[in-house]
Amino acid sequence: MGNPHILHMITPLKHMSPFDVNMALDAGFDAVIPYTQVTLEEVRGLVQDAIFSRSPADASRTGLFIAGKNASLALDMAEAAEEAMVGPFRLSIFADPAGSFTTAAAMVAIVEAELKSRHGRSLKDAKIAIFGATGVVGTSSGVIAALEGADVTLVGYDGPTRVGRLADEIKIRFGAPALGADGSSAEKKRAVVAEADVVFCAAAAGVQVLSAADLAAAPNLLVAADVNAVPPAGIEGLAIDARGAPIPGSKAVGVGPLAIGDVKYKTESGLFKRMIASDEVLNLDFRDAFALAREIVG
Numbered sequence: 001m002g003n004p005h006i007l008h009m010i011t012p013l014k015h016m017s018p019f020d021v022n023m024a025l026d027a028g029f030d031a032v033i034p035y036t037q038v039t040l041e042e043v044r045g046l047v048q049d050a051i052f053s054r055s056p057a058d059a060s061r062t063g064l065f066i067a068g069k070n071a072s073l074a075l076d077m078a079e080a081a082e083e084a085m086v087g088p089f090r091l092s093i094f095a096d097p098a099g100s101f102t103t104a105a106a107m108v109a110i111v112e113a114e115l116k117s118r119h120g121r122s123l124k125d126a127k128i129a130i131f132g133a134t135g136v137v138g139t140s141s142g143v144i145a146a147l148e149g150a151d152v153t154l155v156g157y158d159g160p161t162r163v164g165r166l167a168d169e170i171k172i173r174f175g176a177p178a179l180g181a182d183g184s185s186a187e188k189k190r191a192v193v194a195e196a197d198v199v200f201c202a203a204a205a206g207v208q209v210l211s212a213a214d215l216a217a218a219p220n221l222l223v224a225a226d227v228n229a230v231p232p233a234g235i236e237g238l239a240i241d242a243r244g245a246p247i248p249g250s251k252a253v254g255v256g257p258l259a260i261g262d263v264k265y266k267t268e269s270g271l272f273k274r275m276i277a278s279d280e281v282l283n284l285d286f287r288d289a290f291a292l293a294r295e296i297v298g
Helices: 018-027 040-052 056-061 071-084 097-119 136-147 160-174 186-194 212-216 257-277 286-297
Strands: 006-010 031-035 062-066 092-095 127-131 151-156 178-182 198-201 223-226 243-246 253-255
Touching: 006 018, 006 040, 018 031, 018 257, 040 062, 040 071, 056 062, 062 071, 071 092, 071 097, 071 136, 071 160, 092 257, 097 136, 097 198, 097 223, 097 243, 097 253, 097 257, 097 286, 127 136, 127 186, 136 151, 136 160, 136 198, 136 286, 151 160, 151 186, 160 178, 178 186, 186 212, 257 286
Parallel strands: 006 031, 006 062, 062 092, 127 151, 127 198, 151 178, 198 223, 223 253
Antiparallel strands: 243 253
């Protein structure tokens, strides 16, 4: 047997997520060590401590998991970790802040499958409205969908300014076009939904974002997905375990949080297992999460 598989887990927050710790250990890592309140500037030193203390032969047996609640910061930390490596002294990297990359990947993959099976459509050119867009899951799903050619609109409950800045950041960082829209009133929100083919709801838990009346006023809506598992549902009438089930009062079908969560769990676990099984170092982010979620969904 070789040396153990060690996973160093960093977060800028006060606590590391127990969810991610459990997932990593259950996936097969021999040791998981959390580091909290880590700043971007500290990543380099931590990575070099990890790589220089092991033989290059153990590079693929050493991993770094990046948590937190900020997608941009997590990607910056991943870049800093990559830049800290020296020659053969390396380690694998997996960024999944607040589980957002794997959750967003699962949601987009299931919606894509529903569009294909029911309407013969892909994500390309689909008009997607994202509620809760400034959260990590909303932002991540917007990036994934935009990179697949979808027409993505980030909807702001507090007006267009904040989501407008986020849309600009997505365009600059990923080269993927996105727009911001004002959803600060019932009328403005309904106007956005009326133009959408797909709705992603990634708002705060226990908050109903879209009512049955909103859905009834959306003649083009094909699929609506919600990650909120805490009653009331983010989308009225959407069952928690829905996966392609009709939404009462709407022509659309729904994807509920349990269906998304099942694929999310398998995706995160699968990427951890991929790190353990690989003889080469890996650098995993939302792109890898989406590719694996697509495989899982079929």
